[in-house]
Amino acid sequence: MSRMQQARRTVWCTSRLAFPQGSDTGWVIAFLIPYGAVFLLFAAYPIAYGLWMGRAPSLYAELIDDPRYGRALVNTLLFVALGVNLKLFVALLLSGFFMRRRWWIKALLIVYLLPWGLPAVPAYLSFHWMLIGEQGLLNALLQALLGIEGPIWFNHRGLALASDIVAYIWKWMPFWTVVFLAGRMAIPEEIEDAADIDGASGTRRFVYITFPLMANLYIVCTLISTIWTLGEYASVEFVSGGAPALSTDVLATLGIRYALDYARPQLGVAAMLSALPVLIPAIIALLRKLHTAELQL
Amino acid sequence: MRRAAGERNALRRRQRRRRLLVEVASLILGLVLLIWSLLPCYNMLLIALDAEGDTEFAGDIWPREPSLESFRTVWTQGYWYLEDFWHQFGNSLIIGLATMVLTSAIGSLASFALGRMRVRRARLLINAALLSYVLPSAFLAIPFVRIAHAYGLADSLWSVIAAEVMFATPFAILVLQHYARLVPVELDEAARIDGASPLQLYLRIYLPLMAPALAAVGTYALLLSWSEYLYQYMLLSTKRNWTVAVALEQFWDSDEAPWNYMMALAIIYALPPVALLYGLLRYAAPRLSGLKP
Numbered sequence: 001m002s003r004m005q006q007a008r009r010t011v012w013c014t015s016r017l018a019f020p021q022g023s024d025t026g027w028v029i030a031f032l033i034p035y036g037a038v039f040l041l042f043a044a045y046p047i048a049y050g051l052w053m054g055r056a057p058s059l060y061a062e063l064i065d066d067p068r069y070g071r072a073l074v075n076t077l078l079f080v081a082l083g084v085n086l087k088l089f090v091a092l093l094l095s096g097f098f099m100r101r102r103w104w105i106k107a108l109l110i111v112y113l114l115p116w117g118l119p120a121v122p123a124y125l126s127f128h129w130m131l132i133g134e135q136g137l138l139n140a141l142l143q144a145l146l147g148i149e150g151p152i153w154f155n156h157r158g159l160a161l162a163s164d165i166v167a168y169i170w171k172w173m174p175f176w177t178v179v180f181l182a183g184r185m186a187i188p189e190e191i192e193d194a195a196d197i198d199g200a201s202g203t204r205r206f207v208y209i210t211f212p213l214m215a216n217l218y219i220v221c222t223l224i225s226t227i228w229t230l231g232e233y234a235s236v237e238f239v240s241g242g243a244p245a246l247s248t249d250v251l252a253t254l255g256i257r258y259a260l261d262y263a264r265p266q267l268g269v270a271a272m273l274s275a276l277p278v279l280i281p282a283i284i285a286l287l288r289k290l291h292t293a294e295l296q297l
Numbered sequence: 298m299r300r301a302a303g304e305r306n307a308l309r310r311r312q313r314r315r316r317l318l319v320e321v322a323s324l325i326l327g328l329v330l331l332i333w334s335l336l337p338c339y340n341m342l343l344i345a346l347d348a349e350g351d352t353e354f355a356g357d358i359w360p361r362e363p364s365l366e367s368f369r370t371v372w373t374q375g376y377w378y379l380e381d382f383w384h385q386f387g388n389s390l391i392i393g394l395a396t397m398v399l400t401s402a403i404g405s406l407a408s409f410a411l412g413r414m415r416v417r418r419a420r421l422l423i424n425a426a427l428l429s430y431v432l433p434s435a436f437l438a439i440p441f442v443r444i445a446h447a448y449g450l451a452d453s454l455w456s457v458i459a460a461e462v463m464f465a466t467p468f469a470i471l472v473l474q475h476y477a478r479l480v481p482v483e484l485d486e487a488a489r490i491d492g493a494s495p496l497q498l499y500l501r502i503y504l505p506l507m508a509p510a511l512a513a514v515g516t517y518a519l520l521l522s523w524s525e526y527l528y529q530y531m532l533l534s535t536k537r538n539w540t541v542a543v544a545l546e547q548f549w550d551s552d553e554a555p556w557n558y559m560m561a562l563a564i565i566y567a568l569p570p571v572a573l574l575y576g577l578l579r580y581a582a583p584r585l586s587g588l589k590p
Contacts, residue, residue: 117574122563135353231433
């Protein structure tokens with residue numbers, strides 16, 4: 001353990017305590033009971049119940065035999081790989097753009113945050129109607145401005161999945177941009193000034209100064225976003241709706257479909273549980289990272 | 298001497314050209330971002346304003362005869378899909394407010410104990426909170442709904458509130474704990490010497506000083522539960538118990554529906570959280586660097 005960490009840990013343990021005697025155990029329990037109850041009843045119990053529901057190995061054999069499951073697995077991997085990395089990298093670059101002190105960039109930031117405030121269902125419904133058919137807004141614009149005849153987006157698995165991913169990025173990129181913006185604002189100005197004096201500008205400043213300083217935050221965000229995106233439901237359900245022919249389902253939509261449309265809740269839970277081999281390492285890595293970095297979210 | 302001046306001039310010219318180039322590039326980027334952010338919102342408005350509810354783009358940037366008929370229909374519940382609109386709006390609001398109050402109360406109690414009192418294994422508790430914070434909500438939906446059914450809580454607003462509180466509280470605890478470090482612990486000690494009990498400390502010192510953070514956390518819980526869809530859809534089955542999010546979904550399920558009503562409903566549903574977000578950001582922007590979201 002580095003000395004820095006040790007010092008931090010000592011601070012964590014000794015300061016900030018008004019009640020060092022330990023005579024307040026009763027109070028501590030009373031203060032923690034509400035959250036403990038919420039956690040046990042509404043998180044731990046459903047988790048345990050879900051694991052119990054998906055315990056039969058035959059469920060997984062059935063999943064492997066179902067071609068829809070294999071497709072959903074591939075779709076989920078593509079969704080996570082593209083949805084997380086594209087979103088975060090562009091958000092990181094854009095956070096630099098929004099640091100510029102211009103009145104119109106500040107005004108633009110307000111508009112740019114709109115997707116974040118918009119509830120998911122209306123946003124994705126709008127994407128669906130914007131893309132559907134030949135006369136959706138996007139294809140009409142392509143025709144009018146560029147003279148291109150746009151594709152029928154939801155007739156092709158790749159295009160439909162890409163539409164879902166783009167809609168998902170549209171919805172969540174502003175949030176991550178704000179996170180990175182806050183991270184950039186926390187970089188002391190002296191460092192940037194020093195870089196200026198040394199003549200580091202543009203790309204070099206980004207590569208050698210900003211990015212190393214933000215690397216920790218970026219990794220934590222990647223981990224959190226990976227975990228969340230693994231369970232993404234709304235964008236696939238409302239943009240492509242699984243079209244064409246349920247080929248764009250991801251694990252979450254397929255699981256809910258098994259449970260609601262085919263009355264097979266156990267199979268649905270099993271489909272989602274099959275994400276655990278990725279989910280658990282990601283969660284452990286995240287907890288470790290947060291523990292050592294003392295980073296607050 | 299003259300050569301040096303010439304070089305300096307050339308350098309300055311190059312710098313000026315560079316600056317101009319950056320300016321033009323950022324203007325183009327700004328334009329792209331503007332279109333990117335607004336296009337889906339514009340599409341919603343276009344469809345909502347179309348008198349026939351056509352989803353096809355007519356070729357006019359602004360509809361030739363914009364009609365507010367769809368908004369009026371939603372407002373007056375003038376279509377059978379929308380007959381319980383205000384009731385459903387109320388349900389969304391009840392769920393949002395209850396989640397807000399419960400999350401703030403439970404989160405502040407827990408963060409007080411974790412940050413201000415000696416708790417053995419505090420790390421473990423914080424990790425448990427983190428775990429339920431990052432857990433993808435869709436993965437828990439099926440068992441949660443089954444449990445709610447088993448205890449006769451399905452189709453009740455309370456079951457939805459329970460789910461939303463469960464998802465909102467961990468983040469609330471983390472934010473409140475972070476903010477609480479800014480409140481000097483000497484205040485607690487002084488009050489303690491004067492004989493205040495932990496409960497009095499919590500009510501008289503902790504809560505008032507934490508008011509800004511509580512406002513942020515409460516708004517977060519309200520936004521989360523207002524915008525959440527899956528649990529509301531799976532738990533609420535009677536039309537009068539639906540929320541606005543679920544009411545929107547019924548349009549999605551039908552092949553032929555007045556899409557202008559759907560988009561008007563979507564816009565009305567989206568306005569409160571957008572307004573709230575901007576209100577919060579205006580308040581939070583100066584603090585952004587201190588309190589990471």
